[in-house]
Amino acid sequence: MTPDIRPLIAGNWKMHGTAREAAQLAEAVRAGAGAVTARCDLLVCPPFVHIHAASAAIAWQPIAVGAQDCSPHAKGAHTGDVSAPMLVDAGCAYVILGHSERRADHGETDAQVRAKTEAAIAAGLIPVVCVGESEAQRDAGEAESVVAAQLAGSLPDGFAAAKGVVAYEPVWAIGTGRTPTEADIRAMHARMRAEVTGRFGPAGGTTRLLYGGSVKPSNAAAILALPDVDGALVGGASLVAGDFLAIAAAVAG
Numbered sequence: 001m002t003p004d005i006r007p008l009i010a011g012n013w014k015m016h017g018t019a020r021e022a023a024q025l026a027e028a029v030r031a032g033a034g035a036v037t038a039r040c041d042l043l044v045c046p047p048f049v050h051i052h053a054a055s056a057a058i059a060w061q062p063i064a065v066g067a068q069d070c071s072p073h074a075k076g077a078h079t080g081d082v083s084a085p086m087l088v089d090a091g092c093a094y095v096i097l098g099h100s101e102r103r104a105d106h107g108e109t110d111a112q113v114r115a116k117t118e119a120a121i122a123a124g125l126i127p128v129v130c131v132g133e134s135e136a137q138r139d140a141g142e143a144e145s146v147v148a149a150q151l152a153g154s155l156p157d158g159f160a161a162a163k164g165v166v167a168y169e170p171v172w173a174i175g176t177g178r179t180p181t182e183a184d185i186r187a188m189h190a191r192m193r194a195e196v197t198g199r200f201g202p203a204g205g206t207t208r209l210l211y212g213g214s215v216k217p218s219n220a221a222a223i224l225a226l227p228d229v230d231g232a233l234v235g236g237a238s239l240v241a242g243d244f245l246a247i248a249a250a251v252a253g
Protein backbone atom coordinates (compact mmCIF):
# COMPACT_ATOMS: atom_id res chain seq x y z
CA MET A 1 0.00 0.00 0.00
CA THR A 2 0.95 3.61 -0.45
CA PRO A 3 0.14 5.97 2.44
CA ASP A 4 -2.71 8.36 1.60
CA ILE A 5 -3.91 6.30 -1.38
CA ARG A 6 -7.30 4.65 -0.95
CA PRO A 7 -6.97 1.11 -2.30
CA LEU A 8 -9.09 -0.16 -5.19
CA ILE A 9 -10.18 -3.76 -5.52
CA ALA A 10 -11.49 -4.28 -9.05
CA GLY A 11 -13.21 -7.32 -10.51
CA ASN A 12 -12.87 -8.02 -14.22
CA TRP A 13 -15.66 -10.41 -15.07
CA LYS A 14 -14.32 -10.84 -18.61
CA MET A 15 -16.71 -12.70 -20.97
CA HIS A 16 -18.67 -14.74 -18.46
CA GLY A 17 -22.27 -15.23 -17.45
CA THR A 18 -25.80 -14.26 -18.33
CA ALA A 19 -27.54 -11.03 -17.37
CA ARG A 20 -29.29 -12.92 -14.58
CA GLU A 21 -25.99 -14.25 -13.27
CA ALA A 22 -24.43 -10.79 -13.49
CA ALA A 23 -27.27 -9.34 -11.44
CA GLN A 24 -26.94 -12.13 -8.88
CA LEU A 25 -23.18 -11.66 -8.59
CA ALA A 26 -23.54 -7.88 -8.27
CA GLU A 27 -26.23 -8.33 -5.62
CA ALA A 28 -24.01 -10.73 -3.67
CA VAL A 29 -21.11 -8.27 -3.78
CA ARG A 30 -23.43 -5.47 -2.68
CA ALA A 31 -24.82 -7.50 0.18
CA GLY A 32 -21.37 -8.25 1.58
CA ALA A 33 -19.61 -5.01 0.79
CA GLY A 34 -20.47 -3.11 3.95
CA ALA A 35 -17.62 -4.62 5.90
CA VAL A 36 -14.93 -3.69 3.40
CA THR A 37 -15.88 -0.38 1.81
CA ALA A 38 -14.62 1.49 4.85
CA ARG A 39 -11.09 0.58 3.86
CA CYS A 40 -11.13 0.32 0.06
CA ASP A 41 -13.07 1.18 -3.09
CA LEU A 42 -14.78 -1.66 -4.95
CA LEU A 43 -15.26 -1.88 -8.71
CA VAL A 44 -16.96 -4.53 -10.82
CA CYS A 45 -16.53 -4.67 -14.60
CA PRO A 46 -19.17 -6.82 -16.33
CA PRO A 47 -19.39 -7.46 -20.07
CA PHE A 48 -21.03 -4.54 -21.91
CA VAL A 49 -24.42 -6.21 -22.19
CA HIS A 50 -24.61 -6.88 -18.45
CA ILE A 51 -23.64 -3.39 -17.25
CA HIS A 52 -27.25 -2.33 -16.77
CA ALA A 53 -28.15 -5.51 -14.90
CA ALA A 54 -25.16 -5.15 -12.58
CA SER A 55 -25.73 -1.43 -12.02
CA ALA A 56 -29.36 -2.00 -11.13
CA ALA A 57 -28.45 -4.69 -8.62
CA ILE A 58 -25.78 -2.58 -6.97
CA ALA A 59 -28.04 0.47 -6.77
CA TRP A 60 -26.91 2.93 -4.12
CA GLN A 61 -24.05 1.02 -2.57
CA PRO A 62 -20.54 2.49 -2.80
CA ILE A 63 -19.46 0.04 -5.45
CA ALA A 64 -18.48 1.40 -8.84
CA VAL A 65 -19.29 -0.24 -12.16
CA GLY A 66 -16.90 -0.23 -15.09
CA ALA A 67 -16.53 -1.61 -18.58
CA GLN A 68 -13.76 -3.68 -20.12
CA ASP A 69 -13.04 -1.55 -23.19
CA CYS A 70 -14.23 1.52 -25.07
CA SER A 71 -13.89 3.06 -28.49
CA PRO A 72 -11.39 5.86 -29.08
CA HIS A 73 -14.26 7.68 -30.84
CA ALA A 74 -17.07 9.50 -29.05
CA LYS A 75 -19.66 8.50 -31.68
CA GLY A 76 -20.05 7.67 -35.34
CA ALA A 77 -20.01 4.86 -37.86
CA HIS A 78 -18.02 2.29 -35.89
CA THR A 79 -20.05 -0.89 -36.01
CA GLY A 80 -19.75 -3.05 -32.93
CA ASP A 81 -17.94 -0.47 -30.83
CA VAL A 82 -19.13 1.20 -27.63
CA SER A 83 -18.12 4.75 -26.81
CA ALA A 84 -16.98 6.20 -23.52
CA PRO A 85 -19.96 8.60 -23.32
CA MET A 86 -22.26 5.59 -23.78
CA LEU A 87 -20.58 3.91 -20.82
CA VAL A 88 -21.09 6.99 -18.67
CA ASP A 89 -24.74 6.99 -19.73
CA ALA A 90 -25.00 3.33 -18.71
CA GLY A 91 -23.72 4.08 -15.21
CA CYS A 92 -20.01 3.33 -15.55
CA ALA A 93 -17.39 5.28 -13.63
CA TYR A 94 -14.36 3.31 -14.82
CA VAL A 95 -13.16 1.45 -17.90
CA ILE A 96 -10.41 -1.15 -18.20
CA LEU A 97 -8.19 -0.44 -21.21
CA GLY A 98 -5.29 -2.26 -22.82
CA HIS A 99 -5.86 -5.55 -21.05
CA SER A 100 -3.37 -8.12 -22.36
CA GLU A 101 -6.25 -10.21 -23.68
CA ARG A 102 -7.30 -7.29 -25.89
CA ARG A 103 -3.72 -6.61 -26.88
CA ALA A 104 -3.45 -10.31 -27.87
CA ASP A 105 -6.95 -10.99 -29.28
CA HIS A 106 -7.37 -7.67 -31.11
CA GLY A 107 -3.80 -6.57 -31.69
CA GLU A 108 -4.27 -3.41 -29.64
CA THR A 109 -1.15 -1.26 -29.64
CA ASP A 110 0.07 1.21 -27.05
CA ALA A 111 -1.00 4.03 -29.37
CA GLN A 112 -4.53 2.64 -29.61
CA VAL A 113 -4.70 2.17 -25.85
CA ARG A 114 -3.57 5.75 -25.42
CA ALA A 115 -6.29 7.00 -27.80
CA LYS A 116 -8.93 5.01 -25.91
CA THR A 117 -7.61 6.33 -22.62
CA GLU A 118 -7.86 9.89 -23.90
CA ALA A 119 -11.45 9.23 -24.97
CA ALA A 120 -12.29 7.76 -21.57
CA ILE A 121 -10.87 10.75 -19.72
CA ALA A 122 -12.67 13.18 -22.03
CA ALA A 123 -15.95 11.46 -21.17
CA GLY A 124 -15.27 11.60 -17.43
CA LEU A 125 -14.41 7.94 -16.94
CA ILE A 126 -11.48 6.78 -14.82
CA PRO A 127 -9.28 4.57 -17.01
CA VAL A 128 -7.64 1.44 -15.63
CA VAL A 129 -4.75 0.92 -18.03
CA CYS A 130 -3.18 -2.54 -18.05
CA VAL A 131 0.47 -3.30 -18.68
CA GLY A 132 2.59 -6.42 -18.21
CA GLU A 133 5.32 -8.53 -19.69
CA SER A 134 5.16 -11.96 -21.28
CA GLU A 135 6.99 -14.89 -19.74
CA ALA A 136 9.64 -14.77 -22.46
CA GLN A 137 10.23 -11.09 -21.76
CA ARG A 138 10.62 -11.76 -18.03
CA ASP A 139 12.97 -14.66 -18.69
CA ALA A 140 15.03 -12.36 -20.89
CA GLY A 141 15.31 -9.81 -18.07
CA GLU A 142 13.20 -7.32 -19.97
CA ALA A 143 10.14 -7.12 -17.70
CA GLU A 144 10.74 -3.65 -16.31
CA SER A 145 11.80 -2.11 -19.60
CA VAL A 146 8.76 -3.61 -21.37
CA VAL A 147 6.39 -2.23 -18.76
CA ALA A 148 8.10 1.17 -18.77
CA ALA A 149 7.69 1.33 -22.55
CA GLN A 150 4.02 0.33 -22.29
CA LEU A 151 3.43 3.08 -19.73
CA ALA A 152 5.17 5.65 -21.89
CA GLY A 153 3.14 4.65 -24.91
CA SER A 154 -0.24 3.98 -23.34
CA LEU A 155 -0.69 6.81 -20.84
CA PRO A 156 -1.73 10.21 -22.24
CA ASP A 157 -0.85 13.56 -20.74
CA GLY A 158 -3.33 14.33 -18.01
CA PHE A 159 -3.63 10.68 -16.98
CA ALA A 160 -2.59 11.20 -13.38
CA ALA A 161 -4.59 14.42 -13.02
CA ALA A 162 -7.66 12.45 -14.16
CA LYS A 163 -6.99 9.91 -11.38
CA GLY A 164 -6.10 7.23 -13.93
CA VAL A 165 -5.25 3.81 -12.53
CA VAL A 166 -2.48 1.47 -13.72
CA ALA A 167 -2.78 -2.30 -13.42
CA TYR A 168 0.38 -4.39 -13.64
CA GLU A 169 -0.60 -7.82 -14.93
CA PRO A 170 2.21 -10.15 -15.96
CA VAL A 171 0.68 -12.03 -18.89
CA TRP A 172 2.01 -15.38 -17.64
CA ALA A 173 0.29 -14.91 -14.26
CA ILE A 174 -3.22 -14.36 -15.63
CA GLY A 175 -5.48 -17.29 -14.94
CA THR A 176 -2.55 -19.62 -14.33
CA GLY A 177 -2.36 -19.76 -10.56
CA ARG A 178 1.21 -18.49 -10.82
CA THR A 179 2.34 -15.16 -9.41
CA PRO A 180 5.64 -13.30 -9.42
CA THR A 181 7.65 -13.38 -6.21
CA GLU A 182 6.87 -10.67 -3.72
CA ALA A 183 10.30 -9.22 -4.48
CA ASP A 184 9.48 -9.07 -8.19
CA ILE A 185 6.11 -7.38 -7.58
CA ARG A 186 7.76 -4.93 -5.22
CA ALA A 187 10.46 -4.11 -7.76
CA MET A 188 8.01 -3.66 -10.62
CA HIS A 189 5.71 -1.43 -8.63
CA ALA A 190 8.65 0.69 -7.48
CA ARG A 191 9.68 1.06 -11.13
CA MET A 192 6.14 1.99 -12.13
CA ARG A 193 5.95 4.58 -9.35
CA ALA A 194 9.20 6.07 -10.59
CA GLU A 195 7.84 6.13 -14.15
CA VAL A 196 4.57 7.87 -13.27
CA THR A 197 6.15 10.39 -10.93
CA GLY A 198 8.84 11.09 -13.51
CA ARG A 199 6.18 11.69 -16.14
CA PHE A 200 3.41 13.36 -14.14
CA GLY A 201 5.20 14.86 -11.13
CA PRO A 202 3.47 14.89 -7.72
CA ALA A 203 0.18 13.67 -9.23
CA GLY A 204 1.97 10.44 -10.13
CA GLY A 205 2.71 9.93 -6.46
CA THR A 206 -0.98 9.31 -5.85
CA THR A 207 -1.70 7.24 -8.98
CA ARG A 208 -3.18 3.92 -7.91
CA LEU A 209 -0.99 1.02 -9.04
CA LEU A 210 -2.87 -2.29 -8.97
CA TYR A 211 -1.45 -5.80 -9.21
CA GLY A 212 -3.35 -8.41 -11.23
CA GLY A 213 -2.71 -12.04 -12.07
CA SER A 214 -3.97 -15.01 -10.03
CA VAL A 215 -4.94 -12.91 -7.02
CA LYS A 216 -7.02 -15.00 -4.62
CA PRO A 217 -8.00 -14.87 -0.96
CA SER A 218 -4.97 -16.92 0.08
CA ASN A 219 -2.35 -14.60 -1.44
CA ALA A 220 -4.12 -11.24 -1.33
CA ALA A 221 -2.91 -10.04 2.06
CA ALA A 222 0.75 -10.59 1.22
CA ILE A 223 0.46 -8.92 -2.18
CA LEU A 224 -1.63 -5.99 -0.97
CA ALA A 225 0.82 -5.31 1.86
CA LEU A 226 3.66 -4.60 -0.58
CA PRO A 227 4.81 -1.00 -1.07
CA ASP A 228 3.19 0.77 -4.04
CA VAL A 229 0.58 -1.98 -4.48
CA ASP A 230 -2.59 0.06 -4.13
CA GLY A 231 -5.10 -2.63 -4.89
CA ALA A 232 -5.81 -5.54 -7.18
CA LEU A 233 -7.37 -6.29 -10.54
CA VAL A 234 -9.01 -9.65 -10.04
CA GLY A 235 -10.21 -11.96 -12.79
CA GLY A 236 -11.35 -15.48 -11.95
CA ALA A 237 -11.79 -14.91 -8.22
CA SER A 238 -14.06 -11.93 -8.89
CA LEU A 239 -16.70 -14.31 -10.27
CA VAL A 240 -17.27 -15.66 -6.76
CA ALA A 241 -18.61 -12.91 -4.51
CA GLY A 242 -17.20 -14.45 -1.35
CA ASP A 243 -13.71 -14.70 -2.84
CA PHE A 244 -13.82 -11.17 -4.23
CA LEU A 245 -14.93 -9.78 -0.87
CA ALA A 246 -12.31 -11.85 0.95
CA ILE A 247 -9.64 -10.28 -1.25
CA ALA A 248 -11.01 -6.83 -0.40
CA ALA A 249 -11.06 -7.76 3.27
CA ALA A 250 -7.34 -8.54 3.00
CA VAL A 251 -6.64 -4.81 2.60
CA ALA A 252 -4.95 -3.82 5.81
CA GLY A 253 -7.30 -1.90 8.06
Ligand SMILES: O=C[C@H](O)COP(=O)(O)O
Nearest residue numbers: 012174175213214235236
Ligand atom coordinates in the same frame (compact mmCIF):
# COMPACT_ATOMS: atom_id res chain seq x y z
O1 LIG B 1 -8.08 -8.57 -15.32
C1 LIG B 1 -7.77 -9.49 -14.56
C2 LIG B 1 -6.63 -10.33 -14.81
O2 LIG B 1 -6.52 -10.71 -16.14
C3 LIG B 1 -6.35 -11.39 -13.81
O3 LIG B 1 -7.08 -12.57 -14.04
P1 LIG B 1 -6.98 -13.76 -12.99
O4 LIG B 1 -7.22 -13.17 -11.64
O5 LIG B 1 -8.03 -14.74 -13.42
O6 LIG B 1 -5.57 -14.29 -13.08
